Amino acid sequence: MSMMHAAGVNDAAKATNVPPTASLMRWVIIATLPGIATMSYFFGLGVISNVLLAAAFGVALEAAVLRLRRRPICVTLNDSSALLTGVLLGASLPPASPWWLIGVGMVAAIVVAKQLYGGLGHNPFNPAMVGYTLLLVSFPTYMTLWAPPQELIPDGLWAQIAGTLPTAQLDSLSGATPLDAFKHKGDAVLASEFWATSPLSEGTLNAWRWVGLAWLAGGVLLLAKRIISWHIPVAMVGSLVVLATLFYLSDPSHFASPLFHLLTGATLFGAFFIATDPVSAATSRRGKLLYGVGIGALLITIRTFGGYPDAVAFAVLLMNLCVPLLDLYSVPRPTGQPKATSGKPGERL
Amino acid sequence: MPSAYDFPGGIYPPERKQRSSQATLIEAPLPSWVTLPLQQHSGQPATPCVARGDSVKVGSVIANREGMISSNLHASISGTVTEVTTAQITIEGDGLDEWFRLPSLDWRSAGRQELLERLNESGIVGLGGAGFPSHIKARVVERHAIDTLVINAAECEPYITADDLTLRHYPGEVIEGAQIIAKLCDAQHIVIGIEDNKPEAIEALQQALADSQPVPVELTVIPTRYPSGGERQLIKKLLDLNVPSGGLPADVGVLCHNPGTLLAIRHAVRDGQPLVSRIVTLTGEAIAQPGNRWVRLGTSVMELLEEAGVNHSALNQVIQGGPMMGKSLLTLDTPVTKLTNCLIAATLDELPPPPAEAPCIRCGECENVCPVALLPQQLHWYARAQDDTKLERYHLFDCIECGACSYVCPSHIPLVVDYREAKSRIRLQRIEATKAEHAKHRFEFRQARLAREEAEKQARKQARQAQQRRPSNTVTPSTSSDKVDLRGLRIAHAAAKASVKKAEKTLARVAQEDPKQSLDDLEMQLATAQENLKAAELQLAQAREEQSSEESP
Numbered sequence: 065m066s067m068m069h070a071a072g073v074n075d076a077a078k079a080t081n082v083p084p085t086a087s088l089m090r091w092v093i094i095a096t097l098p099g100i101a102t103m104s105y106f107f108g109l110g111v112i113s114n115v116l117l118a119a120a121f122g123v124a125l126e127a128a129v130l131r132l133r134r135r136p137i138c139v140t141l142n143d144s145s146a147l148l149t150g151v152l153l154g155a156s157l158p159p160a161s162p163w164w165l166i167g168v169g170m171v172a173a174i175v176v177a178k179q180l181y182g183g184l185g186h187n188p189f190n191p192a193m194v195g196y197t198l199l200l201v202s203f204p205t206y207m208t209l210w211a212p213p214q215e216l217i218p219d220g221l222w223a224q225i226a227g228t229l230p231t232a233q234l235d236s237l238s239g240a241t242p243l244d245a246f247k248h249k250g251d252a253v254l255a256s257e258f259w260a261t262s263p264l265s266e267g268t269l270n271a272w273r274w275v276g277l278a279w280l281a282g283g284v285l286l287l288a289k290r291i292i293s294w295h296i297p298v299a300m301v302g303s304l305v306v307l308a309t310l311f312y313l314s315d316p317s318h319f320a321s322p323l324f325h326l327l328t329g330a331t332l333f334g335a336f337f338i339a340t341d342p343v344s345a346a347t348s349r350r351g352k353l354l355y356g357v358g359i360g361a362l363l364i365t366i367r368t369f370g371g372y373p374d375a376v377a378f379a380v381l382l383m384n385l386c387v388p389l390l391d392l393y394s395v396p397r398p399t400g401q402p403k404a405t406s407g408k409p410g411e412r413l
Numbered sequence: 414m415p416s417a418y419d420f421p422g423g424i425y426p427p428e429r430k431q432r433s434s435q436a437t438l439i440e441a442p443l444p445s446w447v448t449l450p451l452q453q454h455s456g457q458p459a460t461p462c463v464a465r466g467d468s469v470k471v472g473s474v475i476a477n478r479e480g481m482i483s484s485n486l487h488a489s490i491s492g493t494v495t496e497v498t499t500a501q502i503t504i505e506g507d508g509l510d511e512w513f514r515l516p517s518l519d520w521r522s523a524g525r526q527e528l529l530e531r532l533n534e535s536g537i538v539g540l541g542g543a544g545f546p547s548h549i550k551a552r553v554v555e556r557h558a559i560d561t562l563v564i565n566a567a568e569c570e571p572y573i574t575a576d577d578l579t580l581r582h583y584p585g586e587v588i589e590g591a592q593i594i595a596k597l598c599d600a601q602h603i604v605i606g607i608e609d610n611k612p613e614a615i616e617a618l619q620q621a622l623a624d625s626q627p628v629p630v631e632l633t634v635i636p637t638r639y640p641s642g643g644e645r646q647l648i649k650k651l652l653d654l655n656v657p658s659g660g661l662p663a664d665v666g667v668l669c670h671n672p673g674t675l676l677a678i679r680h681a682v683r684d685g686q687p688l689v690s691r692i693v694t695l696t697g698e699a700i701a702q703p704g705n706r707w708v709r710l711g712t713s714v715m716e717l718l719e720e721a722g723v724n725h726s727a728l729n730q731v732i733q734g735g736p737m738m739g740k741s742l743l744t745l746d747t748p749v750t751k752l753t754n755c756l757i758a759a760t761l762d763e764l765p766p767p768p769a770e771a772p773c774i775r776c777g778e779c780e781n782v783c784p785v786a787l788l789p790q791q792l793h794w795y796a797r798a799q800d801d802t803k804l805e806r807y808h809l810f811d812c813i814e815c816g817a818c819s820y821v822c823p824s825h826i827p828l829v830v831d832y833r834e835a836k837s838r839i840r841l842q843r844i845e846a847t848k849a850e851h852a853k854h855r856f857e858f859r860q861a862r863l864a865r866e867e868a869e870k871q872a873r874k875q876a877r878q879a880q881q882r883r884p885s886n887t888v889t890p891s892t893s894s895d896k897v898d899l900r901g902l903r904i905a906h907a908a909a910k911a912s913v914k915k916a917e918k919t920l921a922r923v924a925q926e927d928p929k930q931s932l933d934d935l936e937m938q939l940a941t942a943q944e945n946l947k948a949a950e951l952q953l954a955q956a957r958e959e960q961s962s963e964e965s966p
Contacts (some may be wrong), residue, residue, distance in 0.1 A: 401811065
């Protein structure tokens, strides 16, 4: 076996090596900071309290299950993966979501989707997205109302603790996300007419764009640090943009522009932070490309024709289901193996 | 990267070659005793041909090669044999260092057979690590045309500088050794592959290349990257040829040799000096005088390290070979063999044990560095689950065990250990399956023999009856149920004939493809088919006889 390990090498070469698993997770958490900061700038401190609450739930639940499973608690918690799941789910929820909503989501994510399958490395589905999907399907009212920017202090935080919806009641449209609003504009309304009515409260669209760009910045950091590979984000965004362009060109009056799809909703967050979860993604480089393309295609399909305004969670979970198949059919050909396997397998040409 | 061709993956571990490459090459002191294991090569261990108390000179044969793949063993010091066991021979030195040399051979005029015999007599094996007997390797031309001889001077593992020093001191001799092998294999080209971190060796080679003949020698400098010294990787890099999976470089017309081996070949042919010493790199932070030494085979590792000034309090482990693929020695009371290219006396800080293993998160970093383009993360999964079907589907046996995947794994999983375990488990299963298959074939042979004997007995009986019948002229009444199935027998006879032909063909093909393989089982299958044919012939003849005797009256 090799006596040399990248982690044990105290040379200049170390800088180019991949950091150990625990610090991989920590780097992802660090990379979420620009996105979270931008979100809280536009949507208030409710974003940060969401993240903190979800992270706390994550660590506590992970510790509890590890105890039940009689596994070492400290060593496992040290890998920060539960913390990361909390941060990701917290950042996906509407600001200042009720505490019990976050709790239910984290139980689904950590206990069901992760630990019941065997813990880190063994979960077939992305834990944060399992939690998110459960909440979206079970509590649609709580999950679709995004309070407009800058209206959450102090009412929002109080609502979070009390476990109710934000007290500053909003009519359903003004609290909706841009994707939601556009989806429910109705077939009779043309896109140009829809935008002319200024359907969103002031600044909302801009806020979402800035948030998207902040996630992009975090993603670029992850790519630069070699924490994630480019395959999934590029394939996912690429297929999304290509399909959205095709739709848009076919009928600009009813389909949203590619830029709209790219910068609003959870596209960039999903591309860099959700779809890139290595555990539940396809594993080979070719598999990752297919996986990314699949997510992008499902995302645009569900957004355009499905019942939900955004679909990162559904698209990722559906592609998680396809991973075993993708892995099976994307095995690279090792050097020295014949190009085509004609006749008996393993027979040399 | 300037090279036009490339293999996938690879890593850039710290080289740490400076420590041993700075010092000049010196002779290690003559050991007072040596222990020579009978197996210092791949294949069968050698058989001792000396007894306790025999006096030997340096270069006297002390053990003969046994079987096809094996190698002779020679005394590496002059003195008295003190112990001969089934595993090793111990010689107590007399300090005189008296030599026994074979006559010098002029390789340009010597015949092929003569040269092969010299390599055989001199106990030359591949000094790069595998220890494959060189005279067997040279005979590969009997089955494959060889176009290019590659001198593998990449030496890509960290720490090791033995080939570097060999080339710096003996560039001409190494190239001469290559010319000898090129002559033996009718190679048209010689290509030297060397990593760019050995400027002095490259310069020495360039000077030596000028007057090398008859085969043209080309020097290719490749960028430093682990594992470019892997046989397949180097061939890909230098010649853009892919050695087929499960095959040998000879399948693509290439033969690979290590500079140390070529130097030993040159010494064996020109100087008549058998393989009794080699260049060993002594390095590591725990050694005061690192460097390369000419070491007599059988010298104790302990003595060698002591002489180089090992600091026992700082010493954590001694690694034989490189830090990527070598083994940590369990005891220092072990001799230097033909395969010992490097000894690393490492401190704890220098090569710390890996941190605790974390779960695989399938990050795919191992896939990025695998020089064979495997999926180490998937192999890990299936190796732990002992899913052998999947392991073979994911080409476990193409793994060259270079350790690049373990090196980069962020979860510190000892991947190569898993693969080695899985490989040996599967090999064992295959051997078991073959054994069962062979047992079945032996049983079938016995059945066939019994059937043939029974048929013979019947034939004799029939002949007797026919003789008895003729004088008395009584006809035995035959009923329709007794009527022989002549057609069926004819078909059986034809089938038996076909299976004999098939068995003969298989045997001939396998014998031609791989003469190393044991053919006992195939011979047995052929014998079975022949017995069946004989039985069928007899039965058919008998049936015809019966029919004709029925018809004639």
